[in-house]
């Protein structure tokens with residue numbers, strides 16, 4: 085009889101038989117290890133949650149009263165017969181790759197990750213392993229991100245131009261991670277930064293846990309273009325083009341997402357401006373991350389799985405597509421680029 | 424190239440027409456005249472002669488990006504545009520080259536007559552020196568199709584702002600088959616002798632759709648009615664002893680319709696007619712359906728047999744030039760009188776016929792005509808104000824097209840495929856089936872008619888309900904019912920269902936219908952019997 089693999093792919097999610105736990109499960113299970121707080125990873129209804137101390141406040145904020153425990157990056161913990169540790173994934177504050185070791189065999193489930201330092205999240209750290217489970221949201225070579233400083237300059241230029249024309253700049257971004265990252269890229273000398281309630285409440289949770297964010301104003305109903313001229317408004321994509329933005333008077337809308345790399349998407353979804361910035365790794369980021377794990381066996385989820393897997397196999401890895409029943413990371417099923 | 428790329432970006436990013444026009448107008452004032460000329464050309468679908476094949480571009484692009492060719496080919500449909508795919512897969516760099524647009528075009532043209540290694544060297548060098556939008560624009564110069572949401576109308580408006588000339592005059596100047604290689608900015612836009620080109624057509628006057636019927640129109644006495652023919656809109660020009668035939672899409676079609684050559688003998692020189700090209704066999708009361716005309720459209724030259732089977736006649740309904748004079752400013756009623764005079768002496772075998780007017784006194788008469796339109800092989804009615812001049816483009820108020828309600832059928836979606844370009848990330852192309860007993864038989868594809876929101880909703884559903892994949896096509900669980908609208912139906916042995924539809928599109932998503940209530944193949948056959 086052959087030994088159980090360290091991690092297996094089940095209809096409920098990634099499962100560890102030795103430790104009897106799941107990673108980012110999408111069905112209700114007793115014990116869930118959560119890479120980060122995005123809704124396609126941290127779902128409601130698990131018996132018990134384990135996540136990093138940095139990720140937990142947002143998870144609690146989103147899921148309410150749950151039984152959960154925090155863990156420090158790199159802290160080793162035995163769960164049943166499995167040795168488990170969490171390592172920075174650089175995706176959003178508190179996000180982790182989860183390392184699982186059983187009898188000397190090491191697997192890493194990356195969750196979502198990006199390899200560049202966004203100045204806000206604990207930067208990605210490569211973890212040596214034998215088996216690596218990677219996302220591939222942007223796993224095609226057409227996705228190549230420019231340095232964050234270049235995008236920051238584009239956004240600030242746009243904001244400055246809007247302000248000079250007496251317009252409010254309204255920027256659509258996902259409320260956990262992307263919004264805070266954008267806030268920290270803005271030049272506060274241009275004007276005030278107003279945040280939609282969905283974003284400001286996440287800001288409050290992060291500030292309370294000691295994450296330093298620039299000053300923002302909750303855009304409640306009395307905040308308008310008159311009270312706050314030359315403002316930058318950050319709002320979830322769903323609020324863009326709704327009556328909610330009316331109070332900001334003459335305005336331009338922008339959208340910040342990795343999908344904005346494609347002209348067709350930009351024209352369809354961006355409003356006036358599209359900024360190419362993502363919390364997922366681009367093509368070169370994915371390849372360098374995989375290389376640095378030293379793993380030979382790669383499991384590809386979320387995104388351009390077929391092509392990315394074929395490319396890895398052509399390049400002397402042993403790669404396979406992980407069937408996900410859940411495709412939450414697509415442009416058109418998620419409000420933004422997926423979480 | 425930098426200024427042109429900046430212009431392109433501004434237009435591409437802007438959702439507001441006024442901003443587009445402003446940016447264009449400024450460019451037409453400030454840019455080098457040769458660059459301006461090329462800008463008009465590129466935005467109206469003209470392009471430099473292709474110097475490099477797209478096959479080579481793909482190969483070199485993949486090589487420069489250090490990716491295998493198969494991966495390049497997989498990226499292409501995701502992006503939906505070859506020029507953009509190449510611009511994206513190459514490592515990003517900033518533009519270091521400052522050559523102008525027309526200089527780049529000249530360099531590209533020089534690549535026509537050189538050996539492949541020199542071509543490759545040139546292209547790779549260009550990619551290395553151009554970044555961002557400039558690289559994309561450069562690729563577009565080679566692949567063509569610089570579609571950027573600049574209509575002819577918008578361009579003439581910008582030109583009018585930049586030059587102080589009237590939009591109508593500019594629209595006329597930009598018509599025809601000019602190419603930047605054979606003209607200059609001055610000649611095209613400014614020179615006084617602009618009518619020198621005998622082949623130059625007039626911009627077509629287009630009608631707006633009348634959605635709610637003619638009740639909203641004023642006194643019936645102010646209006647004229649005609650059949651709205653279901654053929655190809657064409658302009659026949661008789662000048663300088665020869666003739667030219669133009670399509671509405673500004674394509675010169677003279678050689679495709681040799682029947683019209685005899686018009687030179689039947690009508691006086693200095694005549695320009697607006698009408699409909701139809702297949703109409705002698706002694707038949709009605710024209711043949713559009714299906715019969717179809718084979719004539721794609722062919723640049725016409726085999727003798729086709730010419731005999733599908734003879735084309737121009738049904739004239741307007742007169743734009745008469746005795747060498749532009750008479751577009753005259754009221755329609757007066758142009759019509761002159762048109763009738765012109766056509767009065769035509770022999771029965773002439774290739775030009777007068778399209779009849781439909782007499783009416785009350786609006787109710789119009790309803791009766793419309794009800795008969797299908798049997799007259801027309802697709803509805805045209806209503807024109809008697810006092811309307813012949814305007815350039817689509818102007819609201821003077822001309823209305825009142826189309827027949829389309830034929831419809833409720834069908835089940837069974838395959839889905841991603842769209843292209845703008846919609847490359849959505850499943851937008853569906854294949855539909857109707858019931859044949861207990862089985863579903865496919866009968867048509869359709870890919871438009873829903874909102875982006877609906878397409879997103881269906882895309883999410885398709886992802887979760889895929890039964891099988893065949894390359895880019897996904898077979899999905901039969902479940903959703905859509906109302907398919909179409910303009911015509913014909914028998915087609917090539918299709919499994921035995922029928923083919925004209926202009927099929929989704930009219931709406933029938934959430935209210937279970938798939939058991941979709942239509943049947945027999946329903947389709949009945950429509951074929953009635954309208955085929």
Ligand SMILES: [Zn+2]
Pocket residue numbers: 122124125196413422423
């Ligand atoms: Zn995710």
Ligand SMILES: [Zn+2]
Pocket residue numbers: 120122125175196422423
């Ligand atoms: Zn995420």
